[in-house]
Amino acid sequence: MRRRTGSLSHLAVPLLALILIVVFNLVRDPSFFAVKLLLNNDGNDVLSGNLVSILNGASELAVLAMGMTLVTAASGGQDISVGAAAAIAGSVFVKVLRGGDVGLPLILAAFLACCAVAMLFGAFNGTLVSIFKIQPMIATLILFTAGRSIAYWINGGATPTVSGAWLGYLGGFIPGISVPTPIFIVILCGALFWLLLKFTNLRLYTQAVGINEASTRLNGVDTTWVKMLSFIILGVCVAVAGAIRVCRLGLINHETILLDIEMDAILAVAIGGNALSGGRFSMVGSVIGAYIIQALTTTLYAMKVPSNAVKSYKAIVIIALVVIGSPVVKKYAVILRDKVRKGSPKSVEGV
Numbered sequence: 001m002r003r004r005t006g007s008l009s010h011l012a013v014p015l016l017a018l019i020l021i022v023v024f025n026l027v028r029d030p031s032f033f034a035v036k037l038l039l040n041n042d043g044n045d046v047l048s049g050n051l052v053s054i055l056n057g058a059s060e061l062a063v064l065a066m067g068m069t070l071v072t073a074a075s076g077g078q079d080i081s082v083g084a085a086a087a088i089a090g091s092v093f094v095k096v097l098r099g100g101d102v103g104l105p106l107i108l109a110a111f112l113a114c115c116a117v118a119m120l121f122g123a124f125n126g127t128l129v130s131i132f133k134i135q136p137m138i139a140t141l142i143l144f145t146a147g148r149s150i151a152y153w154i155n156g157g158a159t160p161t162v163s164g165a166w167l168g169y170l171g172g173f174i175p176g177i178s179v180p181t182p183i184f185i186v187i188l189c190g191a192l193f194w195l196l197l198k199f200t201n202l203r204l205y206t207q208a209v210g211i212n213e214a215s216t217r218l219n220g221v222d223t224t225w226v227k228m229l230s231f232i233i234l235g236v237c238v239a240v241a242g243a244i245r246v247c248r249l250g251l252i253n254h255e256t257i258l259l260d261i262e263m264d265a266i267l268a269v270a271i272g273g274n275a276l277s278g279g280r281f282s283m284v285g286s287v288i289g290a291y292i293i294q295a296l297t298t299t300l301y302a303m304k305v306p307s308n309a310v311k312s313y314k315a316i317v318i319i320a321l322v323v324i325g326s327p328v329v330k331k332y333a334v335i336l337r338d339k340v341r342k343g344s345p346k347s348v349e350g351v
Contacts, residue, residue, distance in 0.1 A: 010273035010280075013325035014288040017271065021295050025050075025302075032302065037178060042168075047178045050298055058294035059182035060086075060241040061261060063189050065268035065286040067237030074206045074230040075129050076278030077136025078266045082238050084147025085121050086258045089114040089242035091154040094162055094252040102164030115239040121147075122235025123228065130227035144262070151254035161251040171247030182244050186287075189240060193283055206230060210278030264293050270322050293318070 025032040035049040064082050071079050096110035121143060128139035170181050197203040208216040209226045217223045245257055270276055271292055272285030296317055300310045323329060 010282040011285050011288070012273070013321065014272050014285050014292060017292050017321050018288060018295070021292065021299060025299055029302070032299075040173065042173075042175070044173060044175050045178050046173050046180075050302065052180065054291060054295045054298050055183050056180040057298070058290050059180075059186050060244050060258060061264050061268060061294065062186045062287050062290040063237050063240050063244075064234075064261060064265040065272070065290040066189060066193055066283055067234030068265045068269050069272070069274060069281050069283055069286040070206060070230040071136070071234050072266075072269050072274060072276060073210045073278055073281040074227050075136045076210055076276075077129070078262075078269075078276065079125060079140045079231065079234060080137055080262045080266075081121075081125065081140040081143035081147055082234065082241075082265055083258045083261045084144050084151070085118055085235070085238045086242035086245070086261070087148050087151035087252075087254045088121065088154065089118040089239040090246045090252045090257050091151040091254060092117045093239075093243050093246050094160055095154055097162045097164075097167075098160060102162060102167060104166050107164075107166055107170070111239070111243050114243060115236055118239035118242070119232050119235040122231040122233075122238070126228035126231030129231065130224045148254050151252070151257075155252065155254075159251060159253050162246070163250055167247045167250060171244065171249070182248075185240065185244060189237070190283075190287065197283070202226075202229075207280050211280070264290070267318055267322070268293055271318065271325065273325055275327070292321070 022033070033049065033051045035047055035051055037045050038048045040046045064086075068079060068082065071077075093110045093114040096113050097106060100106050125136075125140050125143060128134045128142075129136050132139075169175075170185075172180065174181055205216070205221050205226045208219075208221060209223045213223050241258060241261075246252055249257075266276075268289035269286045271289035272282055272287070274281045274285060293314070296314055297310060300313050301307075305313055
C-alpha cells in the first residue's frame with residue numbers, strides 16, 4: 001500500500017526549539033543545567049539551578065497557556081485580559097486571607113473565592129464573544145483596560161502583605177520535599193485537563209466549533225455554551241496563576257502582578273503548534289511553549305543581557321519560531337520532504 005504522507009506533527013516545532021535551546025546552553029556553558037541540593041533559609045534541602053528555575057518560573061505561564069489553548073481553539077481568538085484578571089483574582093485571594101488566621105482552611109476558602117470571581121469575569125468575556133459575537137481580542141480589551149483598576153479598588157488602593165507557613169509552602173517548598181510546589185501544581189492542572197479532555201467530549205466539541213461553527217451547530221452542539229465554557233475554564237486557570245504568584249511574593253501589587261503575561265500566554269500557544277485561528281489544538285505543545293519562553297528568558301539573563309533588552313532579544317527568537325511553525329513554512333516543508341522521499345531508492349510504490 002502507498003506510504004502515508006501526513007502533515008508535520010504539531011509538536012515538531014516546539015520540541016525542535018526546546019532541543020536547540022538545550023544544545024545552545026550546553027555548548028555555551030556545560031554546567032547550565034546542573035542541579036544542586038542546597039539548604040534554604042528555613043534549613044530545608046531544596047533543589048537549585050537553572051533547570052529548576054525554568055520549571056518553577058514558568059508555572060503561572062504554563063497554567064495560563066492551558067486555558068488560553070482552549071479559548072483559542074474554540075473562539076479563534078485570544079483573551080488579552082488574563083494578566084488583569086489574575087490581578088483581580090489575586091486581590092480577592094489576599095482580601096479573604098486578611099480576614100482571619102492564615103491556615104490551610106482559610107487558604108482553601110480564599111482560593112475558592114478567587115476562583116468564583118475569576119470564573120465570573122471569564123463568563124463576562126465569554127458572553128461578549130459567544131452571545132454578542134464580538135471578536136475575542138476586542139471583547140477582552142475591556143477587562144484588560146479596567147481589570148487592574150478593579151484589583152486596586154478591592155483592597156482599597158493598598159499593597160497588602162500576607163504571611164503564613166502554608167503560603168510559603170505553596171509558593172516555595174514543602175518541608176521534606178526538595179522540588180518547588182508550583183511545579184506540582186502545574187502537574188496537577190495538566191492531569192485535570194487530561195482527564196477532562198479524555199473522558200468528556202470537550203476536545204471534540206471545542207475543535208469542531210473552532211473549525212466550523214455553523215456546521216457544528218447544525219449537528220446539535222450548543223456552540224455558544226462551548227465557547228462560554230472555554231472562557232470559564234480559563235478563569236479557573238487565571239485564579240490558579242494569581243494565587244501562585246501571591247503565595248510566592250506574600251503580597252498583591254495590582255500594577256505589577258503577572259504584568260504582560262497575556263502576551264507570553266498567546267505566544268506559548270503559537271509556539272506550541274496551535275493555529276491561532278482555532279480548531280485542532282495540542283495542550284502539551286502549549287505547555288512546552290511556556291517552558292521554551294521561560295528557558296529563553298533564563299538563558300538571556302545567564303548571558304548577562306541587560307533586563308531592559310531581554311524583551312527585544314526574546315521577540316527576535318520568538319518571531320523566528322512562530323514563522324518556522326507557520327502553515328506556509330509547514331506546507332513547503334512537507335513538499336520538500338515528499339520530493340526527498342520520491343527521489344530516494346527506497347521509496348518504491350507498493351512497498
